[in-house]
Amino acid sequence: MNNLHVYNSLSRTKEVFTPVTEGHAGMYVCGPTVSGESHLGHARPYVTFDVIYRYLMHLGYKVRYVRNITDAGHFEEEGRAAEDKISKKAILEKLEPMELVQKYTNLFHWAMQQFNTLPPSIEPTATGHIVEQIGMIETIIKAGFAYVVNGSVYFDVKKYAASYDYGKLSGRVIDDLLETTRDLEGQEEKRDKTDFALWKNAAPEHIMRWQSPWGIGFPGWHIECSAMATKYLGSRFDIHGGGMDLLFPHHESEIAQSTICNHEAPVRYWIHNNMITINGRKMGKSYNNVIKLTELFSGNHPLLGKAYHPMTIRFFILQTHYRSTLDFSNDALLAAEKGLKRLWEAYENLKKLKTEAVELSNEPGDPEQEARVVKFLSAFPQFMNDDFSTARVLASMFELAPLINSMKDKIIPVTSLSKNTLEQLHNEFKIYLEDILGLKGINDADNEKLQGIMQLLMDIRKVAKGKKDFVTSDKIRNQLLELGILLKDEKGGEMSWTID
RNA sequence: GGUCCUUUGGCCGAGUGGCUAGGCAAAGCUCUGCAAAAGCUUCUACAGCGGUUCGAAUCCGCUAGGGACCUCCA
Secondary structure (H helix, E strand, O other), rough: OOOEEEEEEOOOEEEOOOOOOOEEEEEEEEEEEEOOOEEEHHHHHHHHHHHHHHHHHHOOOOOEEEEEEEEEOOOOOOOOHOOOOOHHHHHHOOOOOHHHHOOOOHHHHHHHOOOOOOOOOOOOHHHHHHHHHHHHHHHHHHHHOEEEOEEEEEOOOOHHHHHOOOOOOOOOOHHHHHHHHHOOOOOOOOOOOEEEEEEEEOOOOOOOOEOOOOOOEEEOOHHHHHHHHHHHEEEEEEEEEEEHHHHHHHHHHHHHHHHHOOOOOOEEEEOOOOEEEEEOOOOHHHOOOEEEEHHHHHHHOOOOOOOOOOOHHHHHHHOOOOOOOOOEOOOHHHHHHHHHHHHHHHHHHHHHHHHHOOOOOOOOOOHHHHHHHHHHHHHHHHHHHHHHHHHHHHHHHHHHHHHHHHHHHHOHHHOOOHHHHHHHHHHHHHHHHHHHHHOOOOOOOOOHHHHHHHHHHHHHHHHHOOOOHHHHHHHHHHHHHHHOOOEEOHHHHHHEEEEE
């Protein structure tokens, strides 16, 4: 259980994972802001931390995975733009704020399901935890690290930095920050430019608003995560995840808030995934280069040559280490799609082989092949334990694909592996491919009627082939191909099919 | 401007001080009624220049390119 090494953004090194509470793991991941549709960039953290969640459970930890829904909206602190993002858009679309929130929350959940991510243990909303947030702000004021101005509350970063290390996560130096932070309007309320809002006084046109000890307003962005993480995971928990772009100021500020309230640094291991780029540039709304998930699934985007299955996207993400940037392109997705298909077919073949092998006695296999299997299988956990190197697990699986396919095609005998080894191979593939990496086959061939029809067509074609009636046999194959069904002849006159 | 990261073969990408990931694409071969699939084989890279070392793509320095954060951002 203790071989897991994770890269901690705090120390910038890989550390042995030792949970706060033996046998348990608490993980908080910054969830979506449901003011708009999710795009490809958003998919990465949720897939990444889904695999981490699954792997921790695989290791036997009892995991509590908390991922919030930001439905109160982050406000922009500067001047006239100081409006709640969600309420602003609600006016434009003439929708109730909560109607908008509901719509995008549903869409988000739908997308997460498409990606086969497991739902988190708790999915708290920011609006549902206003009380907790106000409570934390009061504590911070009482401790002397926040001040009230015109119904707004700000965190006193300079004062905090005098006793604590503000910048230890992001590597910032407070003096540099004081000089480099942009001088924008509307900041006159703050004592220092680095101070951030804990509570913001609501302008009259601001729809989302709550009563607080400082008047009517809405909470700051950073406080929501601190409040919900503390509530459900305690003052010190194991993992906090999110995109690298949240390192500063969001996570840095979370540390400051929680440290004041709970008298200890909140998180043991900070894990950050890198960005998805497009032409080398971060995909993000500020760059206007996003590809929405719905566009990805439908192919309805100028940069896409076709629609992509959610599993292709998941595979695409997992083929790269989570801390590297991942460059999007249609070609890259096309390659991922083919790769996944190939790997999955090998896995399907393995299932068949395993079923057939039930009849075999447990003769020893070819020592060379046995050793090969053992070598690659033993590498799976090693790779995952080394900071969740999903890319290397997948590469190892590809290494085993030729062996599996050769056995299935009878190029080499099935007895090249002992029954035990074959079963073990199958089990490990199942565990890593399905349970841990969370992948599924793209083809939905579970439909019984379709199975029956296909069997019928294949039987007819076999007869035709036997009579050398290639007109009929080709007609069946070609027409199926037009429908997107690929019929493949196999050794010994057998056939198989896949949906393209 | 400040802080940090990065640069791998046609493309995407893993990784390590010495044992040349993997996928996609391409070419050849085998199998096959034909095709597809599959199998086998080929293409052998680590930005440039210096340094450390018996040995560096991997460590250090410089140069050049790219990027992230410093503002909402996954």
